[in-house]
Amino acid sequence: MTSYTDAQIEEALDGLPAWSQEGEAIVKSFEFADFMAAISFINKAAGSIDEMDHHPEWTNVYNRVDIRLSSHDVGGVTDRDVQLARVLERVAAAS
Template identity: 55%
Template sequence: MWEERDGALHRSFRFADFSEAFGFLTRVALHAEKVDHHPEFTSVWNRVDFRLTSHDAGGVTDRDRALAEVIDRLAAQ
């Protein structure tokens, strides 16, 4: 579940291993490039943490919420 705090949406995802987490992150990156809206993230072995915010708008926008929905769908694949 995404949590809104500090002007951003936050969520962590866990996977079976590094390879699965990296594959997921690659799918997110490909989508983000298409829509020109790039998330902040960290990746540590099997975990990927996201922080979504629109810096130019100074907080969370519909673009962030739409990206969060896509990230959820990609994580479910």
């Protein structure tokens, strides 16, 4: 697996609202109504994330979940990161 070029990342982000490139990763902050809604999002996403065996860097502060996706084994953004971003978008939309 090879990492995306900057142009490939930009193209992939066209279909992912509010995601951006930050160094060798793609990032987004999700905001929810409150702490319980943010935790619910994390819990709902956990099963799909584990099935993919590609775990995000994320932090939770009250109603916000900040996510950073990067394939550390190749040192950049790959298909796995873009696929996981799409999964997280679907989970957030259903939350």
